Amino acid sequence: PPEPARGGGALLRKREMATIKDCLATIELVPQDLASCPTLRDEFALIKKRFHKTILVCHPDKGGDAVKFRQVRSAFEVLRELFVKETVPSFASSAGTFTQASFNSASTSFSGQPTPSWEYFQAASEEPVPGYRVELAKSGRSKCNKKKYCHRGDRNLPDEEQTNIEIGLGEVRIGMLDEQSGNYFRWVHLECWRVPSIIWLGLENIQGGEAEFEAALLAMNEVLFSGLTELSRDNRKAIVKITMDRANWAKKTAPKQPKKEPKEEEAAGGGAVQVRKAKVRRGADGMLIKPHAEISEEAKRGQVAASKSGGRERFVIPVPGKDGVAGCLKGSTVVMTGIFPEVGGGAGLDLGKAKVKAMVESFGGRVTSAVSGRTNYLISGKDPGFSKVTKARNSGAELVSLQQMASFMRGEKSLEAAVQDEPLQIQSFSQGYSRFGGYNGLAQYASPAQLAYAAGTAPRHITDSSAPPKPSKKARKPAAPKAPKLVTAPPVHAPDQGSFGTYDDVGMPEVKPEDLPPTAKKAAKRTGTKRKFQAS
Numbered sequence: 001p002p003e004p005a006r007g008g009g010a011l012l013r014k015r016e017m018a019t020i021k022d023c024l025a026t027i028e029l030v031p032q033d034l035a036s037c038p039t040l041r042d043e044f045a046l047i048k049k050r051f052h053k054t055i056l057v058c059h060p061d062k063g064g065d066a067v068k069f070r071q072v073r074s075a076f077e078v079l080r081e082l083f084v085k086e087t088v089p090s091f092a093s094s095a096g097t098f099t100q101a102s103f104n105s106a107s108t109s110f111s112g113q114p115t116p117s118w119e120y121f122q123a124a125s126e127e128p129v130p131g132y133r134v135e136l137a138k139s140g141r142s143k144c145n146k147k148k149y150c151h152r153g154d155r156n157l158p159d160e161e162q163t164n165i166e167i168g169l170g171e172v173r174i175g176m177l178d179e180q181s182g183n184y185f186r187w188v189h190l191e192c193w194r195v196p197s198i199i200w201l202g203l204e205n206i207q208g209g210e211a212e213f214e215a216a217l218l219a220m221n222e223v224l225f226s227g228l229t230e231l232s233r234d235n236r237k238a239i240v241k242i243t244m245d246r247a248n249w250a251k252k253t254a255p256k257q258p259k260k261e262p263k264e265e266e267a268a269g270g271g272a273v274q275v276r277k278a279k280v281r282r283g284a285d286g287m288l289i290k291p292h293a294e295i296s297e298e299a300k301r302g303q304v305a306a307s308k309s310g311g312r313e314r315f316v317i318p319v320p321g322k323d324g325v326a327g328c329l330k331g332s333t334v335v336m337t338g339i340f341p342e343v344g345g346g347a348g349l350d351l352g353k354a355k356v357k358a359m360v361e362s363f364g365g366r367v368t369s370a371v372s373g374r375t376n377y378l379i380s381g382k383d384p385g386f387s388k389v390t391k392a393r394n395s396g397a398e399l400v401s402l403q404q405m406a407s408f409m410r411g412e413k414s415l416e417a418a419v420q421d422e423p424l425q426i427q428s429f430s431q432g433y434s435r436f437g438g439y440n441g442l443a444q445y446a447s448p449a450q451l452a453y454a455a456g457t458a459p460r461h462i463t464d465s466s467a468p469p470k471p472s473k474k475a476r477k478p479a480a481p482k483a484p485k486l487v488t489a490p491p492v493h494a495p496d497q498g499s500f501g502t503y504d505d506v507g508m509p510e511v512k513p514e515d516l517p518p519t520a521k522k523a524a525k526r527t528g529t530k531r532k533f534q535a536s
Contacts, residue, residue, distance in 0.1 A: 017075055017103035020088070021095040026075035027051045034092040038315055039344040039355075043091045044083040045128060048223065051076040052125035061118040070110055077106040077219060084222055084229055109215060113206065120201035124224055127198065129347045131177045132225035133184045134239060140169040146192035165189075172235050180433050182350030194250035195243050199224055203243060214240045315342040315402070317359050324409040329365030333374050336367065337388040338381030338430065340402060349430070352381065356402065363409055371395060377415065379405055383430040386443040390454045399424045399456070425456040 017023050021031060029050050037043040055072050058064035078099050079091065088094035143166060144150045150165040167173050167189060174193045175184035202220060206212050214236060221228045228236060242248050318324035340352025356379065357367045371378060371391040378392040378399050392399055400408075404418040429451075432441030443451065452458035 018098060018100045019095060020091055020097045020099055023075040023078050023099055026071055027054050031092045031095040038342060040083065040090055042344040047079055049128065052121060055121050059118045059121065060115060070107060073110055074103050074107040078102045080222060113212065116202045116205065123198045123201060127224060129177060130222060130224055130226040132174060134172065134174045134225060134227045137167045137169055137171050137173050140166055142167045142187050144189050144192055145186040146188050151191045152189060172238065180348045182346045182348030190238060190242060193242060195248050196250050197252040200249045210237065210240050213244050217243065318406055318409040320362055324363060325411045327364045328409055329360060329363040332365045332376040334360050334365045334367050334377045334379060335371050335375050335388065336379045338384035340381040371397065380424060383428055384426060386429045386441060386446060386454055389426065423456055
């Protein structure tokens, strides 16, 4: 008899996928592999990574077993649907959940479809985070970023006048992922969307109608793009029609190549190549400041570092009324800075912020994007922003870590006591966004004293050491008294005093339009009113 899959479970030659544990075993995972993942999204990220590794090996194009290939696809589809619908809180803790009916349904569906190419799965394996999102426009302020011209524009006009056409409120729009910020941008109208090759590679072999294309697109949801299941039936049909038309398919793009590290020796002419090292600064107390440090690939792709460190303690989000004090942040204004890999969710510089915001709001707090005089707390994650930290220290807001905030929510310790016992000290600041070959983080322009102050190692109040101090209110000169307002007197026409008239004791004369300078004449003609001018 054939050998069972890793970790026991179902035999690959049989269609027995009774539980989540059996589905995990089919893609060569066991529940213990997911123990270090703090959230369901992080578990699915690891499942998706292992699925692509397994499917590329057993793909029929590479001589793999067709039966195993179909079972691996069906098992992953079961897990994907559980994740999208949030049926289980965790795959590891719900390993015994019954899944036989879902597996049989997925297997039957795949058996009637052509097999996607190995190239499609290879391209999908390079996208740990969905690269595209489809949704309804949340406002009427977003613009269509279609190149050359938008389909809503007038083709009789020049190309430059057919860009930035608004996407109406509630209309379907599609955007792509910004790997730095972790947000989706460059939104376009649905009819302006060019279907990328990473998506149409999974559709090119389909022979059927709208139902077959819709099933294939639904299988890509939360893998290559997100938001499809959130749309209505009619909107999904509109997307299916766009993807079915090959005229809307974009050109095929080359697969991503791994970045090559520069070599210190060897050059085209045989000489040595000098490698430029990243700029490093030290604060006043010798603390290392790395404003130019590269953003890790895990942060860019949204992968959680906790999944690699088996000994890291899992961060459990407190819940009001369950393990937290409900309403403990009522009336408080909170700002976030940095990334929160221990929480997970999102990507790039937005990693973990959505879940931290939801946590704060569930306890009655109000989350804003900028520090102001009304800010009570600044939650600092990994690599916080230099500007927000400095403003928070200057305004008197409390700087707290995510762990300190969670401890306060559970009623274990007040934030004031936590800050007093263990003041927050920052090891490195964010480099910001990559722009024009560099980064826009303010830490790289700060002085050592400013860096030390923001990091929490210098108690001195610093705002901007390069700017001269503003004079105190007492030292300011009193404002000059305002001149009394002139009261317009009846028109006075004195030909001997010039064409512009003259002052009398109570005001200024009214000037006739024919006496105005050329520029003023145009203005008076345009408005159709007489204007009063002060003679000079």
